Amino acid sequence: MKQFTYVITDEAGIHARPAGLLVKEAAKFASSTTIAKGAKKGDLKRIFGVMALGVKKGEEITVTCEGADEDAAAAALEAFFKANL
Template sequence: MKEFSYVITDELGIHARPAGLLVKEAAKFQADIKIKKGEKAADAKRIFGIMGLAAKKGDEIIMTADGADEAEAIAAIEEFLKANL
């Protein structure tokens, strides 16, 4: 399993648009990808779950990927977060 943490810098946090884009990105991979904020965790391929985390600017999220293509998945997600959030 691969993981990394990221602090959100986007003013609006994970609102609908980036949540949608994140789902699209995560869906490209076989690996099981999770997004965690504090106690709460969500499947990065499920938009309601991601939005339900209500991650805002300054919040730390932890991304994990588990599966055959976990290395590629985590690299792509990290790139995505830096560019969009």
């Protein structure tokens, strides 16, 4: 299991456009990927799971990747967050 935390810097938080791109990025990997904000958790491969968290600027999220390609998934998703959110 690989895990990382990230503080959202985008003014609009995780809104529809980047959420859709994030889901597409997560879908590239076989590993199970989840995003969590506090006690809430969602599947990173489902846009409703990501949007339901309502992540705003300045909030910390935790991404967990578990599976055969977890190292690659965690690295790619962390790079995605740094570049887009």
